[in-house]
Amino acid sequence: MSNIKITIQYDGTNYHGWQIQPNRRTIQGELTRVLSLLAHHPVTIYGAGRTDAGVHAEGQVANFFTERDGDIQQLRDAINGNLDRDIRVVRAEPASDAFNARRSAIEKIYRYRICKDEVVSPFVYRYVYHYRARLDTDLMRLAASELIGTHDFTAFTVAHADTEDRVRTLTRLAVDESASEIAIIVAGGGFLRYMVRTIVGTLIDVGRGKRTAASVGETLLTRERSSAGPTAPACGLTLVRVDY
Amino acid sequence: MSNIKITIQYDGTNYHGWQIQPNRRTIQGELTRVLSLLAHHPVTIYGAGRTDAGVHAEGQVANFFTERDGDIQQLRDAINGNLDRDIRVVRAEPASDAFNARRSAIEKIYRYRICKDEVVSPFVYRYVYHYRARLDTDLMRLAASELIGTHDFTAFTVAHADTEDRVRTLTRLAVDESASEIAIIVAGGGFLRYMVRTIVGTLIDVGRGKRTAASVGETLLTRERSSAGPTAPACGLTLVRVDY
Numbered sequence: 088m089s090n091i092k093i094t095i096q097y098d099g100t101n102y103h104g105w106q107i108q109p110n111r112r113t114i115q116g117e118l119t120r121v122l123s124l125l126a127h128h129p130v131t132i133y134g135a136g137r138t139d140a141g142v143h144a145e146g147q148v149a150n151f152f153t154e155r156d157g158d159i160q161q162l163r164d165a166i167n168g169n170l171d172r173d174i175r176v177v178r179a180e181p182a183s184d185a186f187n188a189r190r191s192a193i194e195k196i197y198r199y200r201i202c203k204d205e206v207v208s209p210f211v212y213r214y215v216y217h218y219r220a221r222l223d224t225d226l227m228r229l230a231a232s233e234l235i236g237t238h239d240f241t242a243f244t245v246a247h248a249d250t251e252d253r254v255r256t257l258t259r260l261a262v263d264e265s266a267s268e269i270a271i272i273v274a275g276g277g278f279l280r281y282m283v284r285t286i287v288g289t290l291i292d293v294g295r296g297k298r299t300a301a302s303v304g305e306t307l308l309t310r311e312r313s314s315a316g317p318t319a320p321a322c323g324l325t326l327v328r329v330d331y
Numbered sequence: 332m333s334n335i336k337i338t339i340q341y342d343g344t345n346y347h348g349w350q351i352q353p354n355r356r357t358i359q360g361e362l363t364r365v366l367s368l369l370a371h372h373p374v375t376i377y378g379a380g381r382t383d384a385g386v387h388a389e390g391q392v393a394n395f396f397t398e399r400d401g402d403i404q405q406l407r408d409a410i411n412g413n414l415d416r417d418i419r420v421v422r423a424e425p426a427s428d429a430f431n432a433r434r435s436a437i438e439k440i441y442r443y444r445i446c447k448d449e450v451v452s453p454f455v456y457r458y459v460y461h462y463r464a465r466l467d468t469d470l471m472r473l474a475a476s477e478l479i480g481t482h483d484f485t486a487f488t489v490a491h492a493d494t495e496d497r498v499r500t501l502t503r504l505a506v507d508e509s510a511s512e513i514a515i516i517v518a519g520g521g522f523l524r525y526m527v528r529t530i531v532g533t534l535i536d537v538g539r540g541k542r543t544a545a546s547v548g549e550t551l552l553t554r555e556r557s558s559a560g561p562t563a564p565a566c567g568l569t570l571v572r573v574d575y
Binding site: 096097098160167172173175176206209212214 | 389453
């Protein structure tokens with residue numbers, strides 16, 4: 088059995104997220120179907136991170152074991168030939184048996200795009216959250232600095248989350264502004280469910296003056312979901328890269 | 332009656348082109364439906380150029396006369412509110428009564444994108460022609476220089492075209508290459524049916540060594556459609572801008 092690492096891009100608009108589910112079109116489900124078909128045996132796919140319904144990926148990573156031999160670029164092309172055009176395996180490479188896309192990951196980088204234009208272009212609407220009112224990015228950066236580092240992020244995940252350990256480390260939380268967009272870059276070793284989108288929703292609340300930058304640090308201490316801001320819409324979020 | 336100039340963007344993937352047709356989803360058809368609805372009277376829309384089925388626009392221009400008064404940005408937002416997200420009116424502005432989007436146009440600029448990557452990203456596949464074999468862009472530029480200027484372009488339009496005068500002026504035909512794409516920029520006062528895509532298909536034939544650069548000038552002289560190259564696929568073509 089060979090362990091194969093694949094790097095995947097997808098437009099998540101028409102998928103119910105990464106994780107395989109019965110009777111729903113998911114990224115892991117599509118890859119499982121195609122890989123099992125090509126390998127002539129059931130294939131289990133391990134993904135670096137579960138993206139939610141509607142979230143996109145420029146560099147999702149997964150691995151799987153297969154008995155199929157042969158040229159790995161031919162395998163990549165065969166997988167792509169059996170997938171819809173909105174999922175692509177952009178790279179396939181051999182990995183050591185110890186490699187696991189989730190457990191071996193050191194850092195994941197996400198980007199959240201907020202479009203400020205009055206009208207959103209038909210070429211980008213799937214990938215941005217349209218927010219026309221003014222956001223004060225200086226205040227958003229100040230609030231972001233409260234979140235960088237190692238904290239208990241209970242307030243920034245779903246209420247009553249199954250995960251017991253909710254301490255995570257944010258290595259980067261940057262707010263980049265251009266004429267038509269605000270991009271929020273979020274990097275860390277791991278994330279709780281909805282954590283990136285709740286951080287973004289809270290920063291937006293700061294940017295529009297609904298809460299102070301200082302209140303964001305206090306929110307961490309409450310460990311109450313209700314003290315954080317809303318979960319920002321999925322469409323604006325993209326998993327940019329997973330580092331190993 | 333006020334004359335209104337609108338600038339329109341569209342992802343042409345799911346449309347049967349610009350021109351209104353019965354029982355087919357077209358850009359002009361969608362705009363006619365929405366504008367007539369909002370104006371409470373039938374509205375005729377004049378477009379700068381008819382784009383074919385599957386062709387996109389970043390800056391199509393049209394005009395129409397309406398009895399509706401009121402704020403023009405509100406009109407723009409009302410139009411967009413009644414259109415699917417893959418068509419957007421990005422600008423609406425008052426025009427003089429003499430303005431006609433087609434007749435007043437001085438120059439139209441098109442871009443044709445050829446993707447050279449082994450795998451086409453899910454974020455761009457709708458907007459490029461995927462061509463993996465190597466193309467010699469120096470030869471393509473040499474061939475392009477044969478076409479710039481004023482010529483009878485009969486060989487580069489549909490056989491037995493209705494248009495009697497097939498003399499057109501190409502002001503620019505540039506071949507720009509980056510690591511993953513070749514972009515062919517085509518500018519001129521007016522174009523015959525399929526002319527841009529037939530020019531592109533002929534330049535691709537030169538780039539892949541199927542014909543010489545010099546043969547392209549000779550093709551103009553034959554005035555025979557059969558002596559030009561194939562019509563390149565619609566998806567790679569975008570109407571970038573119309574200048575007045």
